[in-house]
Amino acid sequence: xxxxxxxxxxxQMLPQVPPPSSQTGIVKWLRENLFSSIGNSILTIASFFAxxxxxxxxxxxxxxxxxxxxxxxxxxxxxxxxxxxxxxxxAERWNxxxxxFKYPAELYGRPTAAxxxxxxxxxxxxxxxxxxxxxLIVTAAYPFVAYWFIWGGSILVPAVAALGILGAMFVxxxxxxxxxxxxxxxxxxxxxxxxxxxxxIADAMPNFLALQEVASRDMGGFMLNMILxxxxxxxxxxxxxxxxxxxxSDMLIIKWICVLFIEFIRGVPLITLLFVAxxxxxxxxxxxxxxxxxxxxxxxxxxxxxxxIAEVIRGGLAALPKGQYEAADSLGLDYAQAMxxxxxxxxxxxxxxxxxxxxxxxxxxxxxVSVISMFDLVGMIRGPILGSTAWxxxxxxxxxxxxxxxxxxxxxxxxxxxxxxxxxxxxxx
Amino acid sequence: xxxxxxxxxxxxxxxxxxxxxxxxxxxxxxxxxxxCGVTTGLVGFAAPDANxxxxxxxxxVCRAVAAAVFGDPTAVEFVPTTGKTRFTALASxxxxxxxRNTTWTFSRDTDLKFDFVGVNYYDxxxxxxxxxxxxxxxxxxxxxxxxxxxGTTTELNLADFFRSNNITYTPVPIETNAEALQxxxxxxxxxxxxxxxxxxASRATFEAPGDHIxxxxxxxxxxxxxxxxxxxxxxxxxxRWTLNALxxxxxxxxxxxxxxELSAAPTSNPEINRLLGTEGELGKMVGLDNAWAxxxxxxxxxYGEVFEKNIGANTAIGLARGLNAQWTDGGLLYTPPFR
Numbered sequence: 001x002x003x004x005x006x007x008x009x010x011x012q013m014l015p016q017v018p019p020p021s022s023q024t025g026i027v028k029w030l031r032e033n034l035f036s037s038i039g040n041s042i043l044t045i046a047s048f049f050a051x052x053x054x055x056x057x058x059x060x061x062x063x064x065x066x067x068x069x070x071x072x073x074x075x076x077x078x079x080x081x082x083x084x085x086x087x088x089x090x091a092e093r094w095n096x097x098x099x100x101f102k103y104p105a106e107l108y109g110r111p112t113a114a115x116x117x118x119x120x121x122x123x124x125x126x127x128x129x130x131x132x133x134x135x136l137i138v139t140a141a142y143p144f145v146a147y148w149f150i151w152g153g154s155i156l157v158p159a160v161a162a163l164g165i166l167g168a169m170f171v172x173x174x175x176x177x178x179x180x181x182x183x184x185x186x187x188x189x190x191x192x193x194x195x196x197x198x199x200x201i202a203d204a205m206p207n208f209l210a211l212q213e214v215a216s217r218d219m220g221g222f223m224l225n226m227i228l229x230x231x232x233x234x235x236x237x238x239x240x241x242x243x244x245x246x247x248x249s250d251m252l253i254i255k256w257i258c259v260l261f262i263e264f265i266r267g268v269p270l271i272t273l274l275f276v277a278x279x280x281x282x283x284x285x286x287x288x289x290x291x292x293x294x295x296x297x298x299x300x301x302x303x304x305x306x307x308x309i310a311e312v313i314r315g316g317l318a319a320l321p322k323g324q325y326e327a328a329d330s331l332g333l334d335y336a337q338a339m340x341x342x343x344x345x346x347x348x349x350x351x352x353x354x355x356x357x358x359x360x361x362x363x364x365x366x367x368x369v370s371v372i373s374m375f376d377l378v379g380m381i382r383g384p385i386l387g388s389t390a391w392x393x394x395x396x397x398x399x400x401x402x403x404x405x406x407x408x409x410x411x412x413x414x415x416x417x418x419x420x421x422x423x424x425x426x427x428x429x
Numbered sequence: 430x431x432x433x434x435x436x437x438x439x440x441x442x443x444x445x446x447x448x449x450x451x452x453x454x455x456x457x458x459x460x461x462x463x464x465c466g467v468t469t470g471l472v473g474f475a476a477p478d479a480n481x482x483x484x485x486x487x488x489x490v491c492r493a494v495a496a497a498v499f500g501d502p503t504a505v506e507f508v509p510t511t512g513k514t515r516f517t518a519l520a521s522x523x524x525x526x527x528x529r530n531t532t533w534t535f536s537r538d539t540d541l542k543f544d545f546v547g548v549n550y551y552d553x554x555x556x557x558x559x560x561x562x563x564x565x566x567x568x569x570x571x572x573x574x575x576x577x578x579x580g581t582t583t584e585l586n587l588a589d590f591f592r593s594n595n596i597t598y599t600p601v602p603i604e605t606n607a608e609a610l611q612x613x614x615x616x617x618x619x620x621x622x623x624x625x626x627x628x629x630a631s632r633a634t635f636e637a638p639g640d641h642i643x644x645x646x647x648x649x650x651x652x653x654x655x656x657x658x659x660x661x662x663x664x665x666x667x668x669r670w671t672l673n674a675l676x677x678x679x680x681x682x683x684x685x686x687x688x689x690e691l692s693a694a695p696t697s698n699p700e701i702n703r704l705l706g707t708e709g710e711l712g713k714m715v716g717l718d719n720a721w722a723x724x725x726x727x728x729x730x731x732y733g734e735v736f737e738k739n740i741g742a743n744t745a746i747g748l749a750r751g752l753n754a755q756w757t758d759g760g761l762l763y764t765p766p767f768r
Binding site for chain 2: 072093371
């Protein structure tokens with residue numbers, strides 16, 4: 001009867017064993033993320049149930065969808081009482097949803113080309129680190145090319161417009177260095193002279209390299225939303241910066257003009273401005289000679305969003321420490337240089353989320369033009385499509401499609417802005 | 430340069446205003462197109478199809494006027510207007526006439542300075558109920574919940590109707606027509622009330638339209654008609670008598686099918702002859718070709734044909750003629766004579 005006096009001592013290494021099944025792979029993930037406590041387990045099961053409940057309702061609706069009938073009643077005949085979407089309306093009215101009901105069908109390629117070119121033109125600005133600077137000339141030329149593609153007419157019209165701006169820039173570069181005012185007013189005068197002369201030439205040769213003209217009234221569908229969104233966002237950013245700087249200016253008159261403008265525009269609902277653009281202006285304009293409706297709407301939306309962007313950027317300017325301004329001054333930079341090289345790059349970076357917020361909101365607000373009888377995507381759905389005998393009553397499919405299109409664009413903008421913020425991050429990690 | 434543009438624009442404005450005063454008909458003829466205001470889309474009354482061609486009951490009036498003026502029913506520029514933009518569009522001269530299911534009321538005719546040239550559809554507020562409710566008259570709706578669009582005259586009419594009949598109801602106020610229909614179908618209310626034509630159009634979109642009925646009571650007057658600006662009575666006459674011509678054509682038995690035959694040579698009925706221009710000079714009196722009415726009828730058909738094609742019993746909307754029958758059939762359509 002000997003008692004073991006030695007403690008148990010293992011003499012060889014145990015082979016490595018895989019972790020217990022509850023600690024690896026999917027099981028571990030489930031336990032940690034979904035069933036970590038009783039409360040969480042209940043929530044998980046409840047969420048799965050809710051998800052299943054939604055999918056159970058939506059999935060057959062999606063997969064049973066009918067794509068080829070020519071009216072809602074035929075959809076119902078095909079479905080025989082089963083659950084299913086009537087996507088035929090999207091198939092039949094596809095072009096109307098994208099281009100409106102009056103854009104000539106044989107010309108659909110032109111706005112499509114303008115849309116594709118938009119990506120090429122925007123790339124040098126959006127991905128300025130990847131693309132060389134001189135490609136910005138493509139971006140600068142884009143608005144004129146896009147105008148020519150979408151509206152048609154002689155190429156002389158956009159060409160003269162571009163020449164006028166080039167002339168103004170040339171004069172400003174030449175004289176602006178010595179005297180800002182001389183350069184500015186000289187530039188404006190040069191542009192006006194070029195436009196006046198060019199206008200005469202363009203009037204004289206309306207068929208020079210002309211595409212078939214399409215009137216503004218014929219624009220519609222998602223194309224109209226894109227036109228308004230892209231133009232107004234890109235215009236309101238520079239105007240917003242100027243307004244924000246103006247509001248912080250020491251020059252009393254400029255400051256008060258900017259304050260009044262911003263406060264007035266912010267105090268008025270966008271829809272009121274749109275009614276002014278559509279209805280009130282019509283009383284002052286001579287009958288028959290209508291000042292282009294899209295242009296009126298673009299001016300109003302741009303004014304509206306530049307007031308908002310100005311306030312966002314003012315927030316960015318205010319967030320910069322005073323030392324940055326003083327540092328710029330101590331380097332001997334003048335106002336323009338200080339703003340361009342030191343203040344604005346930082347202020348704009350801070351303002352990115354706010355600016356994107358305004359841009360996304362603005363893009364969605366372009367659907368408001370449907371109340372002044374313009375046929376944007378929502379206007380097309382609410383008016384002609386739901387107003388037709390064949391498709392009256394198809395709500396989910398149409399508005400779901402509109403929501404999808406807007407989501408794609410808005411989510412894209414949002415993702416880009418987050419990527420941009422990461423690119424521009426210079427603070428300590 | 431800016432100043433000169435401004436001055437030029439003002440000069441043009443002055444000239445154009447002068448020209449507008451000279452006569453809408455001359456403007457329309459010079460333009461080669463009739464600018465006709467329509468809705469942005471209302472089932473059966475006006476909507477563009479998949480190819481962008483406008484069609485509908487109100488569109489028929491526009492096409493008839495264009496045919497009367499130009500002999501060409503396609504010489505129309507349809508200007509879609511919303512309920513909010515329609516009157517300014519007409520007042521500012523953007524459109525020459527408005528055919529947009531607009532109710533003829535005192536204030537619109539006088540204060541807004543328009544002229545309603547007639548009535549092309551007698552509408553009125555009605556009720557829709559599920560058949561299962563077992564109600565056959567609106568007076569049996571005592572204690573019912575009623576879905577109603579807020580901020581419309583229908584709200585007031587409803588209150589008046591129930592009070593004068595000494596019965597009670599619970600209103601369920603709802604913002605839009607689409608939302609109201611969803612609520613009604615979900616059973617949130619026993620009855621839905623709006624214009625009878627709207628009820629019929631909505632009912633047509635239901636999965637089982639047969640399960641719902643529109644009650645016979647009409648509790649308000651909504652005479653819908655085309656209108657023009659005050660101040661140009663010659664143009665108003667053209668629109669008024671084009672509409673009357675369509676109504677008279679139905680009364681006289683002229684259809685788009687037989688109009689060519691009837692207008693080829695004078696018939697035994699002098700009124701048909703005068704209307705179709707084979708006798709007398711009616712067209713000259715309004716400054717149009719003598720075949721104006723013939724062209725209008727040939728283009729769109731008589732009133733009954735327009736009605737049947739767009740909103741009649743055989744369409745999805747399935748409206749009965751009701752008040753919109755000829756006076757000889759117990760309706761309200763009664764055109765003054767053509768002589």
